Amino acid sequence: MKWKKIEEQFFKALMILSTVVIVASFFLIVGTIVSKGLPSLSWEMLSEIPTGDFYMGGEGGILNSIVGSMYIAVGSSLLALLISLPVVIYINLYLKKSSWMGNLTRLGYDVLFGMPSIVYGAFGFTLMIYLGMKASLLGGIIAVTLLIIPIMVRTMDEVVRSVPKELFEASYSLGATRYETAFVLLKQVAPGIFTAILLAFGRGIGDVASVMFTAGFSNDLPQSLQDPASTLPLAVFNQLSSPVEEVQARAYGAALILTIVVLLISISARMMSKRLSKNKI
């Protein structure tokens, strides 16, 4: 009896410790970024593009990177959603359970899921050379789309697979086709779909390796899909590599902006998914 109690206490303590580590590291990271980034954060930084000697301590801001990141993350999230959603519906509603095609698809995106993002960058780069494209916004969007499709498909597939089969049966037994049933399914899993988009967006906006070669770099705002574009992670990277201390400090400002963007998206998606889940069974 006594031993059981010790066991219980011991493992409870272990779990509390792990939880504290997670929460503490969250606050430590956010704290570091805020304390180091906040002083260098200014309206100028948010609203202006870098001047020529920005990385050596000159005037300007990182508007180019903010805009570039938003374009790439939003564009690739939409593009990835357009591809992922049909895949998930197809393998779950149209293919029979554990068909070889479904299994192959799942194996495929599981492998792609674990692929480092530099591989997508390299693949995108090869693709661009083959197509005769220059490093551009479009190139970046394509590379990031490739990177986040597996994340989206996998997350959505998990959600859809957890839907009880009785829901499908209920719809089918009313004489609904699989296409009509897909809309019922989407209503049921809407919050999960949102989470999937959010995860993919977060990965897309924060990734450096996939856009380094494909999106290129520019101090200007991209005017078209063919223009090269900078991204926030790239801005952080470039400024941190500067020998000038002031510029290094600004890197934390850029990191703070990146964190705030992700946080805002995350919070609004959470609120959205709450509203969407009111009909969920």
Added chain:
Amino acid sequence: MTIATPHISVQNLNLYYGDHHTLKNINIDIPDKKVTSFIGPSGCGKTTLLKTFNRLHDSSLEVRVEGKVLLDGENIYDKNAEVTSIRKKMGLLSQRPFPLPMSIYDNIAYGPRIHGEKDRHKLDEIVERYLKDVALWPEVKDRLKSPASRLSIGQQQRLCLARGLAVEPEIILGDEPTSALDPKSTQKIEELFLELKEKYTIVLVTHILRQARRVSDYVAFVYNGEIVEFGPTEELLLHPKEKLTQDYVKGFFS
């Protein structure tokens, strides 16, 4: 036992679950506008049999069906059979109620809508009529727009019944439809079945012998994938011919 005008006629039906021979040479005629119950121990295949009637096994790769199920004389397993129109003819009540993830109103309107009804007034009428048919109308008429998931489980089951009726089926399939319900809700559903059999053919899977006795006109005893005995309720439950049926209805095994 022969039925003069069967609504569903199962002929030499075999069903395999992978290597497992789940339903063995089933032959049964389901009479029109009567309640027929399938009784038998868990895992005997009664639910599997029920689901062959509206081809709900279609989406599993492991299931193979041989033989015929004639609905009004037409084989639903025919290559040219239209599966959605077959299913439209049968309302299904599952073990646990599964409202669609939408409002009470939309749950009922869903079926008519997918079959082409767009007129708002007609849909309003349909919703009201079938909610009244299942005696749910007084309880929900002021909150038709609220999510169906907020209803109690007994109300949800009646909603699911109304949803099934709204596509104007000929047959109601009930897969232990009261097993998740409290006694009062169970009683309501049973009373509904007795009313509904005026207009519909009802096939019920149940493991509650008293329920089979209360609501059904005919009972089939299913055991180990076979129909052991089929007959009028009183006869089968009180004077079974087969030894196996006797043992089951006396409660020697369940």
